Amino acid sequence: MRRLPPLRTALLTALALLVAPFAHAIAPTRMPTPALQARYERLIHGFRCMQCQDESLANSPVSLAADMRRQIRQMLMAGRTDQQIRHFFVSRYGYFILFKPPFVLKTAWLWLAPGVLLVTGTVSAGWVIRRRAALAAADDNDEDVPGDDGVARPGNHN
Amino acid sequence: MKGRYLIPLGVFAVIATMLALGIEQAPRKDLVPSPLIGKAAPIFSLPSLANPRKLVTSAQLRGHWYLFNVWGTWCISCRMEEPELLAIARTGLVPLIGLDWKDTRSDAITYLHRAGDPYRKIAFDPGGLEAIQWGVYGAPETFLVNPQGIIVYKYIGPITPGAWTRDFLPRLPAAHAVAGS
Numbered sequence: 001m002r003r004l005p006p007l008r009t010a011l012l013t014a015l016a017l018l019v020a021p022f023a024h025a026i027a028p029t030r031m032p033t034p035a036l037q038a039r040y041e042r043l044i045h046g047f048r049c050m051q052c053q054d055e056s057l058a059n060s061p062v063s064l065a066a067d068m069r070r071q072i073r074q075m076l077m078a079g080r081t082d083q084q085i086r087h088f089f090v091s092r093y094g095y096f097i098l099f100k101p102p103f104v105l106k107t108a109w110l111w112l113a114p115g116v117l118l119v120t121g122t123v124s125a126g127w128v129i130r131r132r133a134a135l136a137a138a139d140d141n142d143e144d145v146p147g148d149d150g151v152a153r154p155g156n157h158n
Numbered sequence: 159m160k161g162r163y164l165i166p167l168g169v170f171a172v173i174a175t176m177l178a179l180g181i182e183q184a185p186r187k188d189l190v191p192s193p194l195i196g197k198a199a200p201i202f203s204l205p206s207l208a209n210p211r212k213l214v215t216s217a218q219l220r221g222h223w224y225l226f227n228v229w230g231t232w233c234i235s236c237r238m239e240e241p242e243l244l245a246i247a248r249t250g251l252v253p254l255i256g257l258d259w260k261d262t263r264s265d266a267i268t269y270l271h272r273a274g275d276p277y278r279k280i281a282f283d284p285g286g287l288e289a290i291q292w293g294v295y296g297a298p299e300t301f302l303v304n305p306q307g308i309i310v311y312k313y314i315g316p317i318t319p320g321a322w323t324r325d326f327l328p329r330l331p332a333a334h335a336v337a338g339s
Contacts, residue, residue, distance in 0.1 A: 090193070
């Protein structure tokens with residue numbers, strides 16, 4: 001058998017390395033009905049893997065995540081509602097396990113801060129722009145005043 | 159209107175303080191506080207590690223203080239913690255109940271035979287679903303449970319002699335008798 005030329009070997013190696021991260025992808029779980037399957041998928045995407053913390057249960061290859069998926073599957077098969085399953089995990093791991101934290105007193109600032117910052121920013125920007133415009137208009141009116149040499153001097157306003 | 163110039167400075171101070179607090183807390187980010195503290199410990203009934211026909215149950219532990227220690231032979235930090243667990247067992251203050259998590263029976267028995275066994279009882283959880291009941295996300299984790307079955311305290315990571323004196327002893331009723339041990 002002919003040996004592969006070095007370039008092709010290099011390319012194949014690079015390709016193999018490229019797909020390596022997907023080699024340990026999560027084995028898909030089959031639920032008995034499409035409805036259960038959809039709920040299962042939605043649930044595992046909504047929970048954080050507590051070990052890796054920045055991945056969902058759906059994407060995490062660690063064994064704790066596999067156990068949690070098994071727990072979710074068992075609870076779905078036992079007829080639990082999504083709400084009950086969410087409560088089960090939140091009561092044991094805290095809100096941290098939810099990728100989308102609920103709106104409660106403890107997390108209010110998390111949800112409100114962007115809006116508050118946006119409103120504050122818009123209002124102060126509007127205020128500054130309007131003041132600048134008013135100053136510019138005042139400057140224009142000043143132009144024909146006797147004794148005004150037309151040279152802008154800093155620090156005259158206010 | 160001179161004070162106007164202080165507004166951006168104030169905004170900057172607020173943001174800088176928030177970021178500083180964030181950095182301050184960053185190293186503890188891995189320690190997720192447990193919502194189970196102050197709540198009833200899970201009710202369980204699991205096979206014993208030493209004898210699969212025997213059960214270790216929460217009912218047996220009612221009326222006693224106990225430490226519920228989640229470990230496994232695969233867990234390096236648990237091996238580091240082992241000498242301190244043996245020391246705690248020697249004080250006789252509070253029994254250690256082990257949860258052998260995602261382990262094999264033979265590995266665990268061999269390991270305890272060699273390193274010493276600090277546990278009063280060990281429940282066996284090869285599938286890992288019991289650990290989820292306790293909100294465990296790594297090993298070792300140790301829960302202090304009171305006679306009413308309430309989780310009083312949770313410690314994440316290997317217990318050090320310092321942590322034992324600082325975090326566990328003051329929470330135990332008989333602590334004053336053996337303070338500093």
